[in-house]
Amino acid sequence: MTDSYESWVGREEVGEALIAPDAVQAMAATLDWEQAPRQGQALPPGWQWMFFNPKVRRSGLGPDGHPARGGFLPPIALPRRMWAGSRIRYLADLQVGSRATRSSRILKVENKVGKRGALWFVTVEHRIASEGQLCSVEEQDIVYRDAPPAGAPAPKPQAYDAAAAWGQEVQPDTTLLFRYSALTFNGHRIHYDQAYARAEEGYPDLVVHGPLTATLLQQLAVAQGQGRLLAGFDFRGVSPLFAGRAFRLEGRQESDGSLALWARGPDGELAMSATATWR
Secondary structure, three states, X not given: OOHHHHOOOOOEEEEEEEOOHHHHHHHHHHOOOOOOOOOOOEOOOOHHHHOXXXXXXXXXXXXXXXXXXXXXXXXXXXXXXXXXXXXXXXXXXXXXXXXXEEEEEEXXXXXXXXXXXXXXXXXXEEEEEEOOEEEEXXXXXXXXXXOOOOOOOOOOOOEOOOOOOEEEEEOOOHHHHHHHHXXXXXXXXXXXXXHHHHHOOOOOOOEOOHHHHHHHHHHHHHHOOOOOOEEEEEEEEOOOOEOOOOEEEEEEEOOOOOEEEEEEOOOOEEEEEEEEEEO
16 A cells, blocks of 8 residues: 555545435435335435535546545546445434434555456445434445456356345336436446446446445345344445346345345346345
8 A cells, every 4th residue: 555545544524414305205216116205204224325425516527427536535546436335334213304414434445456457445434423323334345446458358247046035126227327326416427328338438338336236135125124124234246237137136034134135137147245134
């Protein structure tokens, strides 16, 4: 690790947000819920990612649509960056209509070498509190990597053979991706600019947001919970999913009572793995 990146460890920032009922209603419509959570009710797990996102001026964005390098996060020069996974602990309900604060701190910056070159991992802790009560703690992993060489073939999908006890199909159309980008104020162009996604980042089509898939997996977990509340949800992105290609959310209960969850891509590949535990 370079000295300049070491200096980012421990850096902190604080943001405030109203858990606005209008935004909650819009997310419910985007996810095709029949009824949105109302004022005073608990915000569903994963929906906290709508809030606290930086409102960077358009002139302050990089060519990929992300905020330009520097600021709170270190200015790592590698061209590709993405949300690789998170470890979340839910401690108390975050209520619709409440005011909340998110305190963020950079825990570590690590350099690694992967199959396709250099990687940097930045781990950020987010602590969300409302009405003087800590509601959730999340450790988020952000990965920076090299662009693949021009013309390099995509990795061949490997079939994932885990047996599911239950599951459901998701049809990720462009409207879903557009709405989710808007609600989370996510300017990353791979989610809405097909020409950019193909020509600049080498994807075959628009990419489904990792946190969207993680939100849907949490929704699936809650549906199997028989009224129980999530205590923890850990997820890791493995391979991308794309607009217009149906994928499956699947899972099973483990012997310790936790749920093993995953998203299985259209070619049978593992796209995301996750674990859910109960309060």
